[in-house]
Amino acid sequence: MSSQIVDNRGNGEAGWSWPAIHPEGRKYGLAVFGLSLVFAFLAWETLAWPLAFLSLGVLAFFRDPVRVTPQGEDNIVAPADGLVTLIEQVPPPAELVSDDGQGGEGLGEEPVTRVSIFMSVFDVHINRSPMAGTIKRVIYVPGKFLNADLDKASEENERQHILVERADGRRVGFTQIAGLVARRIVPFVKPGDTVAAGQRVGLIRFGSRVDVYLPRDTQPRVVLGQKMVAGETVIAEMSQQPLIEGVSQ
Structure with missing residues (x-):
């Protein structure tokens, strides 16, 4: 199609x-x-x-x-298929925090909301851009292959950080994390590329996780245990902070 x-x-x-x-x-x-x-x-x-x-x-x-991506400049869509396993306030990864040395700003040091999406081997493993903009950073970090569902996987596992910036300067970072079985992260984009919301940006082989770092004034519109569809599920709206509750049944 x-x-x-x-x-x-x-x-x-x-x-x-x-x-x-x-x-x-x-x-x-x-x-x-x-x-x-x-x-x-x-x-x-x-x-x-x-x-x-x-x-x-x-x-x-x-x-x-x-995938059919909902259109709306303030939408932040899920970059990965899978289950929301963590929603917490954390400092952004060091690779996305500071200036890149060429005048490109990072996410800053203050804590932001991180939404972690765990992909089983049965999920689609093509990852997509959470919003439209320009790719500012693609940073690969070698590491371990711990269970991607563990919190410390964000700091210790093999991973790749990607930073996307809108035309108005708003930025969203996300991290592809290898897991127990995943052994390679494959990027489809590089710094300077322009991407649309929901555009394919990479894949991770055989079970893994993707962390999304939302802007400070933005809270997720998803709840723990919710199933995500990459490029389709709206996980947040820029500058919106609603309280969303769900019932497990």
Whole structure:
């Protein structure tokens, strides 16, 4: 489905289709399937069939479905599919705090609200920009591979920080964090790129987490345990601080 404008008045078209497979995953799926064919040729069916099913799982992991991003300059949308596991006030990461040395401002040192989205291996792992703007920083930090659901994963795991700035200077930072199984963070953007809200900016292989750092005058519109859809779920509105409550049922 090509990009199109749809609205809540019924304009536009919608229909189900098989999601595309991102090129990053095709080589892995085909490699596993090729190995299954080798074992099938050798009559080792006890290995051939599991590998054939595994190749389908690998392709499913790298699926890249079309998303419809709500339009609105103050919307901050979820950068990742998954479950909201943490919402807390924390200082921004050191890599996003200060001036970049070339006149580019960071998020500052005062605590901000961090929303952590945990992605299981069953979630789509394509990450998207939380808002429209210019990519100001893409900073990769090597580290450990702890369980991404742990709070300390934000400081100790392999991660990549991205800072997006709107035309009016408002900034949102987010961090892609590798987990127990995730072993590579793949960026699609670089500093200076202009992105739209919901645009694909990278992926993390095999289970991980994304932290979003909201502006100081902004509170999330999501609650713990809520399921996020990357590029579609509005997690906050710039300069809005509503109290949102949810019922687990």
